[in-house]
Structures are given as C-alpha cells and as structure tokens.
Amino acid sequence: MSQSIETPGVSGEQPAAETKLNAVRPGPAEGAERAEEPERHDTPAPAPHGEHPFLQHHFDTPKHQFEAGKLGIWLFLVTEILFFAGLFCAYSVYRSMHPQIFVWAHYYLDTNLGAINTGVLILSSLTAAWAVRSAQLGQRTHLILNVVITIGCAVTFMAIKYVEYSAKFEHGLLWGGRPTAAGTAPKYRFDPHEPVWETHSFATKHPEAASAARKLFAAAHPEGHDRGAATHQRTPVAPPSSGGPPSGSASAAAAAASLPLHAAPSASLGPPAPGGEVALAVADGVALPPGSAAPGSSAAALAPSAAARAPSAAALAPSAAIRSPAANAPPLGPGAASPAPAPATARSSPGDPISLVGSLTQAEALPLLQAGILGPSALDPNVPSRPRNAHIFFGIYFFMTGLHGVHVLAGLLVWVWILTRALRGHFGPKYFGPVDYAALYWHLVDVIWIYLFPLLYLIH
C-alpha cells in the first residue's frame, strides 16, 4: 500500500496528525464503508457531507472541493501575472529607450532596504508554505505561529516601504511632471532636492566622478554651492517638447534668471560641447562666473594639461553610444534654445564650466555620462544635471512597487482572516484549502518582488 512509504521528516509528525485525523474522521468504520461507496457515487447519498462541516454541497468529496479551489486560485494568479506584465512591459520599453535614466535614478534607491525587504518576503514565503504544511498535518499551534510570523513579515515589509516612500517624498523624487502652463505646480511634482552626485550611493561608487561633478557645479554656480544647487535643481529648465520658452509667472522668473551662454566652439575649449547653445540657470541673473568667482585652485586642478584632455575626448565618446548617432543633438531642444538671443560672450578661461567638462578624466566622466548627468541626454549637457524626463522612472517605480504593495496589503488582510479561522480550529487534514490558496497568492506576490528587486534596485 502506498501509504506505507513515509519520509523520515513526515513520520515525525505522525502522532499529531493521527490524533487530528481521528478527531475529525470516524476512522474505524471507513474500511467497511468503502464497499458501499461506488453505489453511493452513482446515486448521491444525502448525508456524506455531514462528516465535513466545510464541504460545500456541490462537491462530492473534500478532494473534489480542494482541487476545484486550487484551479480557481491558479486562474486568478495567471490573471495577476498578466496584470503585472503590462507594467513590466512599460519598464522594458522605457529602459531600452533611456538606459541612462535608470542608471541615474537607481542611485536614489536604497539597495539595503530593498534587499532586506526581499529577505523579509522570502521568510514570509517560508512561513506561508510551512503554515500549509501545519494545516495539512493538523498542527494547530504551528499553523497559528506560522500565520502570525507571515503577518509580521507583511507588516515589516510595508513599514520598510513606508520608510522608503517617505524618503522619496522628502527628496522630491515623485512622478509628477513639469509645471503647468498656468504656472501652478502639480501636486506631486518631480523636483529632486539633492543632485544625484551628492547621494551616498553615487559618492561611494564613483568618488572621483562625484567630486568632479561637485567642482563643475560649483564653477557654474559661483554664488555658493548650496544655494546654487537648490536653484539649479528647482529651476524648471525648458523641457524639450515645450516648443517655446517657459511661460507662466513662476517659470517666467526662472526664464529671466536663466542666462544663455553662447559657447563658441573654439579650439581653446577642448572637445566641443555637444550643442551650441547652453542655458545655465543662475539664480540672480548674474553673469556666469568665469574665473573671477570660481575658486581658481579647483579650476586649475581640473584643467591640467592638453594630455589630460585627450582621454576625456575618449570619455565623451560613449555619450554617442548612449544616444546613438545623435551625438550632436541639441541638448535642450528648440524650446531651450529660443530664449537665447542674448549675445553672451564665449569665455575660455580655466574656470569656464565648459572647458572643465572637457578636462575630465575617464574615471570622472564615464559615470556622469552613463547616468545622463552630462552628455546629450542630460537636461543641461555642460553642467552636471540629470537626464531629461527622469520623472518617468519614478512614475514606473511608484506604480510597480505601489501595485505590489497593494497586493501585500490585500495578502495581509487574507492572512488575518486565515488567522481568525485557524484560531477557531477550522483547518485540519481534510480542510486546509483556504490556507493553501492564501499561501499560493502570497508566493506569487513574493515572485513578483523577486523580479522587481533587481530590476529597480540593482541597475548597473
């Protein structure tokens, strides 16, 4: 008889399982009943369900009911996968189009918190699977314990998500787009308060690039780095598709403040900046720095020699690879170029940010180019900035993780329901379907996070 094949691990649970089985099932008579059952199947007897309080009348046996429920939950899981597939598709398409935005944005995400959350979900998957096992074996205490741990993991996951989300909110890393034409800011406006090279993640991964970006930025914003940083990051630079200068009261001030700088591509500037027109947003409309305001020492340190420029030309080459043949693409598009008729003077002093860009070494320039901080895909190609349309990443990020979080919350409620039923002793070897279905759903939520974690947090 097949039942005699037992694994050591399972047989250890035998006594508990036995007692539960005997408690629920009228055991001894079953062998005798079996002979009658074929007839009973052909002409359904009225009574057999009386033995199983949770066997619905339209199912023949507990197994019949369990298998039907399982098919139902799998059908539901399939639709869930298709539901998330739309978001994975949006992610894939946008990443294939703008890889530098994803590189840029991942510096803002906390890999440690993401990894901890992955561990929390895997642990909860273990306890969910264990809860099913406990229910199957009729181990009520183990079942309750496992369900409680699963609920605890779900709460922990959502708490960590709360920490992550509030950090994003505090730093202006939101999904909202540009200011509206009326000048009113959208409620959830994307407005990073901190440049990416100031993030801990970027500074530890690419210290040279971070310090180079800092110096470049200081050169472009001589009034003071902090103030300049805030101004630069908050000034709405004309988006590429706006087709004209920014309008509206708030952005008009910004437009007035932005000083167009005409960078004549001369030999003294080193590698020509991609694009002829550069609009630098400067707070008070003060003329751009040159060497006067910029600390000369750092400028000298950044512009060492002609020899140092040669590798930088090579370092700029990948920017063409980032955005294929459009190496000469106008960095800001027509909208940005139009408010630039002012005859700004081209300066070739060592403190000029444009010549500083040309003097970067490969180690300094490559991370900046790959993240779209400089180069043709940057908001402003000659001053460290961010990739254009970077807020769309956060649209995708919040939608994917948010939808996943909603599923975690729904699973949390389901587990609480399972817990109440487990406390009432509903589950046993003959009836554990709800525990199994909840666990299946929970595992699917885990599987989706298994993909979300590397896709969002581990971008290289």
Added chain:
Amino acid sequence: MAARKITRGSPRDHATPGLTGGSPSGMRYGGVESDADAHSADEHEGALAHVLPVKLLLGIFGVLMALTVLTVSVTSFDLGSSANLTVAMVIATIKATLVIAVFMHLFWDRRFNLLLLVTCILFVLLFITLSLNDRAEYQPYIDQLQAAKAAAAQ
C-alpha cells in the same frame, strides 16, 4: 497504487504523506476507488495534497536567501550593463522557479495548473518581446529627428 507512484521519480516519493499512515486505505474521504484511478496523474491520491517536508522547506529558504545575497553582490562587478542585467534576471528566474515549484507545490500538483502558468508566461514574453521589437523599429526615425534638431540648432 505503490507501483503507480514510482513513475514520478526520486524526491517525489515522499509525496505520499505520512499523515495517511494510519488509515486502512487511500480512500479516506468517501471518495470512490474508480474515481481516484481516473486521476492517476495525481501524485497525491489519498491525501488532499502533498505535504512538504520541513528539511525541504528550510533548504529552499536557504537557497533563496543565498541567491539574494549573490544577486546583490554581483552588482558590484562590472560585467557590462547587459551582462549584469542578464545575470540578475537569470538569478531571479531561478529563485522564482524554486518558489513556484516547491513552495507553491507545482512540482507535485496537477499538470493542468502548470499548463496554465506556462501558457501565461509565454503570453507575457510574447507581449514584451513584440513591444520591444516595435519600439526598436522606430529608433531610426527618432535618430533622424534628433539629428535634424541638432542641425537646426546650429
């Protein structure tokens, strides 16, 4: 019955759960013998479903945690962006397969549930692949537009 079981191969042999040990036969739920035989593709005749051994649960948990550490640590090596993405996706797929096969019992489950899942995944792959192909199709036009804008700006 026992002979039928063996067809599924080695680690699945403990698919016959120990909890049925005391019962006189596999048919414990008032089911019909012929009914059970009709489901001969099932591994879990008798019991409602396969019971996962604790060792297997803990082992899979350990492997999943180890793979998580691996996928985080491999990010610090620069293999090129596409190679890094491929490695991350391969590790994620291994993890997902373990969760689905073991934690979700699909390995011991009815094959029809597996068919549902595989069909679904095929459609997801079709959806994403076609979308990516379609996007790549228009890249030359985008490049031309960018070049034209560049020329106009200069």
